Amino acid sequence: xxxxxxxxxxxxxxxxxxxxxxxxxxxxxxxxxxxxxxxxxxxxxxxxxxxxxxxxxxxxxxxxxxxxxxxxxxxxxxxxxxxxxxxxxxxxxxxxxxxxxxxxxxxxxxxxxxxxxxxxxxxxxxxxxxxxxxxxxxxxxxxxxxxxxxxxxxxxxxxxxxxxxxxxxxxxxxxxxxxxxxxxxxxxxxxxxxxxxxxxxxxxxxxxxxxxxxxxxxxxxxxxxxxxxxxxxxxxxxxxxxxxxxxxxxxxxxxxxxxxxxxxxxxxxxxxxxxxxxxxxxxxxxxxxxxxxxxxxxxxxxxxxxxxxxxxxxxxxxxxxxxxxxxxxxxxxxxxxxxxxxxxxxxxxxxxxxxxxxxxxxxxxxxxxxxxxxxxxxxxxxxxxxxxxxx
Amino acid sequence: xxxxxxxxxxxxxxxxxxxxxxxxxxxxxxxxxxxxxxxxxxxxxxxxxxxxxxxxxxxxxxxxxxxxxxxxxxxxxxxxxxxxxxxxxxxxxxxxxxxxxxxxxxxxxxxxxxxxxxxxxxxxxxxxxxxxxxxxxxxxxxxxxxxxxxxxxxxxxxxxxxxxxxxxxxxxxxxxxxxxxxxxxxxxxxxxxxxxxxxxxxxxxxxxxxxxxxxxxxxxxxxxxxxxxxxxxxxxxxxxxxxxxxxxxxxxxxxxxxxxxxxxxxxxxxxxxxxxxxxxxxxxxxxxxxxxxxxxxxxxxxxxxxxxxxxxxxxxxxxxxxxxxxxxxxxxxxxxxxxxxxxxxxxxxxxxxxxxxxxxxxxxxxxxxxxxxxxxxxxxxxxxxxxxxxxxxxxxxxxxxxxxxxxxxxxxxxxxxxxxxx
Numbered sequence: 001x002x003x004x005x006x007x008x009x010x011x012x013x014x015x016x017x018x019x020x021x022x023x024x025x026x027x028x029x030x031x032x033x034x035x036x037x038x039x040x041x042x043x044x045x046x047x048x049x050x051x052x053x054x055x056x057x058x059x060x061x062x063x064x065x066x067x068x069x070x071x072x073x074x075x076x077x078x079x080x081x082x083x084x085x086x087x088x089x090x091x092x093x094x095x096x097x098x099x100x101x102x103x104x105x106x107x108x109x110x111x112x113x114x115x116x117x118x119x120x121x122x123x124x125x126x127x128x129x130x131x132x133x134x135x136x137x138x139x140x141x142x143x144x145x146x147x148x149x150x151x152x153x154x155x156x157x158x159x160x161x162x163x164x165x166x167x168x169x170x171x172x173x174x175x176x177x178x179x180x181x182x183x184x185x186x187x188x189x190x191x192x193x194x195x196x197x198x199x200x201x202x203x204x205x206x207x208x209x210x211x212x213x214x215x216x217x218x219x220x221x222x223x224x225x226x227x228x229x230x231x232x233x234x235x236x237x238x239x240x241x242x243x244x245x246x247x248x249x250x251x252x253x254x255x256x257x258x259x260x261x262x263x264x265x266x267x268x269x270x271x272x273x274x275x276x277x278x279x280x281x282x283x284x285x286x287x288x289x290x291x292x293x294x295x296x297x298x299x300x301x302x303x304x305x306x307x308x309x310x311x312x313x314x315x316x317x318x319x320x321x322x323x324x325x326x327x328x329x330x331x332x333x334x335x336x337x338x339x340x341x342x343x344x345x346x347x348x349x350x351x352x353x354x355x356x357x358x359x360x361x362x363x364x365x366x367x368x369x370x371x372x373x374x375x376x377x378x379x380x381x382x383x384x385x386x387x388x389x390x391x
Numbered sequence: 392x393x394x395x396x397x398x399x400x401x402x403x404x405x406x407x408x409x410x411x412x413x414x415x416x417x418x419x420x421x422x423x424x425x426x427x428x429x430x431x432x433x434x435x436x437x438x439x440x441x442x443x444x445x446x447x448x449x450x451x452x453x454x455x456x457x458x459x460x461x462x463x464x465x466x467x468x469x470x471x472x473x474x475x476x477x478x479x480x481x482x483x484x485x486x487x488x489x490x491x492x493x494x495x496x497x498x499x500x501x502x503x504x505x506x507x508x509x510x511x512x513x514x515x516x517x518x519x520x521x522x523x524x525x526x527x528x529x530x531x532x533x534x535x536x537x538x539x540x541x542x543x544x545x546x547x548x549x550x551x552x553x554x555x556x557x558x559x560x561x562x563x564x565x566x567x568x569x570x571x572x573x574x575x576x577x578x579x580x581x582x583x584x585x586x587x588x589x590x591x592x593x594x595x596x597x598x599x600x601x602x603x604x605x606x607x608x609x610x611x612x613x614x615x616x617x618x619x620x621x622x623x624x625x626x627x628x629x630x631x632x633x634x635x636x637x638x639x640x641x642x643x644x645x646x647x648x649x650x651x652x653x654x655x656x657x658x659x660x661x662x663x664x665x666x667x668x669x670x671x672x673x674x675x676x677x678x679x680x681x682x683x684x685x686x687x688x689x690x691x692x693x694x695x696x697x698x699x700x701x702x703x704x705x706x707x708x709x710x711x712x713x714x715x716x717x718x719x720x721x722x723x724x725x726x727x728x729x730x731x732x733x734x735x736x737x738x739x740x741x742x743x744x745x746x747x748x749x750x751x752x753x754x755x756x757x758x759x760x761x762x763x764x765x766x767x768x769x770x771x772x773x774x775x776x777x778x779x780x781x782x783x784x785x786x787x788x789x790x791x792x793x794x795x796x797x798x799x800x801x802x803x804x805x806x807x808x809x810x811x812x813x
Contacts, residue, residue, distance in 0.1 A: 065695070070708050089708035091695030094686060115709055217555040217776065279675070286670040286783070293748065365747060372748035376669060383673035 037062055040109065042071040042090070047111030047121025054102070055130035061098040061109070065090045071113040073098060075125070078106040088115070099387070101329075104129040140325050147321040148272045154317055155195045155272075159264050162191035166260045170253035173228060176246075182232050186303035186356060189225060193310030194317070197283040202266055209259050212299065224259075226299070228252055233300040274322065278386040281318040284311045285379040293372045295360040305357035308371070309348050316341055319382070322389055330388045333381060340378035347374055400484055400496060400590070401477045440522045444487040446798040447655050448643065449805070451524030452735065452760050453632035455611045457573040459521075460603030460739040461580040462661065462756065463588065464530070464566025464791060465595040472538045476810055478594045479527075482570075482587055483804035486525040489515075495586035512589070515582035521575035525583055527805045528569040528659045528793025543809040545650035547658055547763050548794045554776040556787060563663055563789030566598045571659070571758070577604065599789070601663065603739025603756045610737060616690060616698065620666055620740050620753050621784070623683050624690035627698055628725070630735040641733045641767065642760050644797075652808030655797030660768045662757040663741075663789025669750050671784045682780040684719030692721060720781050723774045732767045734759040754785070764792060 037060040039050040044067040063073040069092065075085040084107060085100035104127050112119040165188035172180035192199050192210070200206040207215075209224040216222055230237060231244045244252070291297040292308040319337060326334045347370055351358045363371075442450040467475060485495045494500060496510025503509060534544035572583040581602070588597055607619045608626035612633050619625040630637050639645075646654035671679070676687060684702065685692055692702035693714045702721055706714045715722055726733050738757040746752050761767040776782070799805050803812070 070695070070706065070714065072709070089693070089714055091691075091693055091706065091708075091714055093696045093700070094691055094693070095688070096686075214558050215556050216553070217773070218552045220555070279678075282673060286673070289670050290667055290783070369748055372750070376749075379670075379673055383675075386675060 036060055040064065040073055040111070041066055042073060042111040042113060042121075043067045044069070044113060045120065047073070047109060047119070047123065049109050049123055049125070052109075052123060053126045053128060055132075056102055056104045056127050057130050057132045059100050059102045059127070061085075061087070061100070062095060063087055063090060063098060063111075064095040065092050065113075067113045068092050069114040071111055072115055072119075074108075074110050074112065074119065075100060075102075076108040076110060078108075080108050080122070102127045140328070143325050144274050144322075147274065147277065147325070150321055151272050151277055151318065152270060155198050155267050155270065158191045158195045158314075159199070159260075159267050162188065163260050163264050165191060166257055170257045173232070174246075174250050174253050176249075178232055181228075182301070185225075185229065185232065185301060186298075186306035189303075190306055190310040190313075192225075193287075193307045194314035196287055196311060196314065197280045198267065198270070199263060202263065205259055205263055205266070209256065209263070212296065214296070214299075223252055223255055225256065228256070229298065230300045233302075236300055275386050275390045277318045277321060278389055281315040281385065282379065282383050284315040284318070285375060285382055287311050289372070289375050289379060293368065293375060295368075298360065302359040302361045303356070304360040305348065305351055309357065312341075312344060312348065315382070319385070322385070325389060326385070333384065333388060336381045337378070337385075340374070340381065344371075344374045344378050347371055400481050441491055441520050442522060442524050444483075444490045444525065444798075445801040449524075449526045449656070449795060449798045450490070451526035451571055451573055452642065452657055452737070452795070453610055453638055454522070454524050454573075455614055455632070456606040456608055456737055457522045457524070457580075458575045458604065458606055459573065459577040459580050460606075460756065461572045461577075461584045461600065462603065462758070463570045463572075463584045463600035464598045465568045465570070465588075465591060466598045467533065467537070467567045467595045468593065469537075470594050472540075472810075474594060475538050476804075476812070478591060479806050480804040481590050482527065483799060485586060485590055486527075486583070486805075487801075489583050489586065490520065490523050490525055492520040492523075495590070512582065512585055514585075515579050518576055518579055518582075521579050523572065523574040523579050523583060525587070526571040526573075526659075526795060528571070528795040529806065529809070530566050530568065530791060530793050532565060533567040540809060543650075543652065545644075545653050545658075545794045547644065547648060547650065547653070547765065548792065549765050549769075551660070551764070551790060551792050552769065552773075554772055554787065556776050556782050556785075557790065558786045558788055559790055560788050563599050565791050566793075568595060569659065569661070569791065569793045577602070601741060601756050601789075602743075603741050605740040607738045607740055607755060608736040610735065619755050620668055620742075621671055621679070621683075621781075623679070623685065623687055624698065625738075625755075626736045627685075627690055628721075630733055637733065638735070641762055642735050644762050648762065652811075653794060653796060657735075657760045657762065657795045658764050659793045659795050660757075660759050660761070660764055661789070661791045661793075662772075662787055664755045664757055665752070665786050665788050666754040667750070667784050667786075668753050674784075681716050682719060682784075684715040684721030693719075716780065718778045718780045720775070720779055723779050724771055728774060729767075729770050732770060734761045734767050734771065756789075760795070 036054060036058060038054060040061050040063040041048040042063055042065050061073060061075065065071045071090050072086060072088045073090070074083055075098065076082060077084055084102070085098050087096050087098040090096050107125040107127060108122050109125045110119040110122040165184065169181055169184040169188050172184060200210065210226065211222065211224055212226050213222060213230065231249070234241055234243065288308055288311045292304045292311065295302065295304050297307050298304045319341070323334060351363070442454050444450065489495055494511035498510045500509045500511040500513030500516050531544065531548055531550055534540045534548070570584060570587055572580040574580040584600060606617055608629050609616050610629065610632055612631050616624040616627050630641055632638065642657050644650070644653040644656045644658070680687055680693060690698040692700060694703035694706035702715055702725065704713060704715055704722060704727070708714045722728060736757070736759050738755055741754055741756050743752040759768055796806050796808060799807060
């Protein structure tokens with residue numbers, strides 16, 4: 001642990017610096033700095049803004065819906081059409097903030113109670129030049145579109161590999177070739193874990209395919225990867241656990257193959273947005289923090305580090321897809337994330353063994369602790385990605 | 392003495408508190424604590440407040456939720472039925488004294504025979520009771536064949552089913568008897584459990600116990616809604632003591648419910664819910680509010696209005712999606728989702744240090760009181776365990792259910808009814 005200390009110290013310092021540089025704006029209603037907060041009263045008949053001018057930089061529009069319909073608020077560009085920032089789904093009586101990084105220029109503010117039509121209370125809004133350096137290329141639409149398309153391809157590719165791998169795994173398991181099935185288990189699941197936040201978004205499939213025994217309720221049938229995992233690695237099973245018979249093996253394996261094919265069909269037409277990607281990255285880190293670092297995901301095989309690496313692979317792909325945009329918007333955050341990803345990879349690489357990794361049960365307490373700390377060091381700045389990119 | 396007709400501790404109870412030397416000694420100084428009804432230095436009526444131990448119902452249920460908790464579950468040792476009765480008498484005696492702001496035993500922490508250990512441990516000396524309540528309950532395991540109570544097991548005292556996402560630790564589950572001590576002063580609550588444990592040595596032993604702070608529910612209309620460790624107001628729609636009709640319908644067991652000796656009692660479910668607050672803190676405000684179905688600031692339902700506005704699950708936003716997600720906490724826990732079923736929540740936040748990964752061992756110690764767990768708690772918990780968006784950030788590590796008997800008369804003791812001694 002001693003050898004690791006300087007790096008963690010560095011990581012923490014880097015995070016703080018990044019926070020300061022990007023001028024994190026608190027979200028608490030009523031506690032934002034008055035100087036850059038504009039209150040907006042969205043009523044049935046008007047869209048009253050407390051000021052029609054503000055200096056460039058971070059602006060907070062604190063929008064209160066005083067009408068009786070659900071409302072939306074928009075900051076539009078000087079053509080009155082292009083959306084610079086928006087906040088939607090504000091229920092009656094609710095206040096919600098819109099935080100935008102505004103460049104000098106002319107804008108319009110407009111509310112849309114009832115969420116239909118062209119909106120009401122359109123008012124010119126001027127952002128004066130505060131002198132703050134906000135330079136980044138204005139048009140990132142093409143980059144975003146490319147990132148969305150690339151991620152779509154990645155997901156399809158991973159699930160395609162999952163289908164092929166699962167078929168081989170199922171065949172070996174049904175044939176009673178347990179050594180082969182055990183060898184294929186972790187390397188195949190990697191394709192699931194890399195895109196786990198997408199794969200588990202299908203609420204009916206996920207519990208059939210990836211449920212852990214601890215998550216079962218009374219009387220619920222257990223199927224999927226982990227049910228087979230327990231049969232293949234029964235060493236830690238409770239007393240009296242009986243190996244599955246052939247018909248159960250066939251039923252579990254063929255359902256897993258069928259469900260994987262359904263998943264494959266489901267992802268073909270998926271489209272992704274920028275915030276889905278950035279939130280997906282943090283979601284994968286959460287998966288690591290709550291399931292893999294604790295050794296609960298692969299409770300019987302202890303192959304958690306394969307999943308760990310796959311989750312990080314997936315998060316890294318998501319991050320790399322938007323990194324060019326991030327560099328333009330917040331180079332410091334990009335530098336921090338580069339560094340933290342790399343440090344985490346160093347820790348993972350240290351546990352490599354052959355084509356895979358050491359088992360979770362072979363890790364020392366301090367090695368596990370180091371993983372946990374580094375996951376936090378990466379996930380905390382990563383959690384700010386959405387706000388920085390989608391603003 | 393708050394109750395002159397109570398006989399005092401049994402010989403065995405005295406042994407526990409003060410050693411053999413005390414037995415047969417003359418009456419000493421009362422050992423009353425600092426404030427019992429109007430201390431001159433008190434700046435708040437609350438700190439000096441007391442609630443009666445004896446009465447129709449036990450205190451600590453619809454009593455305005457105090458700020459602090461010490462909850463303990465005990466296993467009864469290999470003792471006889473009569474010895475169990477004696478234990479409950481001793482506990483009732485000491486609990487009545489402590490809730491009145493007095494020492495656990497007659498002599499108090501700084502008096503009595505000089506060669507005997509004091510009959511009160513002393514850390515509550517000079518402290519006002521802070522509204523201390525001590526509430527007893529009996530777990531399903533008490534009604535096995537050890538004490539001849541099998542036929543007395545209340546029908547409503549079910550064994551809780553296994554809920555999805557339960558990750559229960561055996562050492563945090565169940566118990567023969569529970570004691571809930573609540574006070575605005577944590578030291579007073581701890582003092583109560585400590586002295587009651589001491590009285591029980593040799594007769595019952597601690598199975599698990601839990602400290603709690605920052606009450607997470609309000610049980611009267613005058614109390615503001617507190618926040619859980621996710622930072623959200625919790626229990627806005629809780630039953631309130633003033634709602635007599637609601638409390639009678641949803642909290643108090645009635646004689647017609649199938650177990651006559653439980654009339655005026657209730658059923659307590661406790662669930663220790665570990666929160667993975669580190670990952671929670673990394674989620675966007677949008678996701679946090681979506682998960683709860685309420686705003687983080689005021690606690691208003693996302694369908695609009697203020698904190699106490701009824702949620703409108705039909706209200707839709709962009710793309711006709713409901714403003715309150717179908718898998719949000721407020722939707723899944725709402726009485727409308729469960730045929731009107733309601734529970735009285737009385738939980739507390741906890742932080743038990745940190746775990747081996749450097750994460751705060753934090754969460755919610757959930758406590759609810761209800762008349763019939765099978766039709767009230769179970770369906771709500773099932774809906775939450777199956778679908779709650781919040782499940783990604785919580786895991787249930789402890790669980791227990793207890794029959795909370797009615798209050799005792801001042802000449803009797805808690806639980807007398809199940810021995811046909813009431």
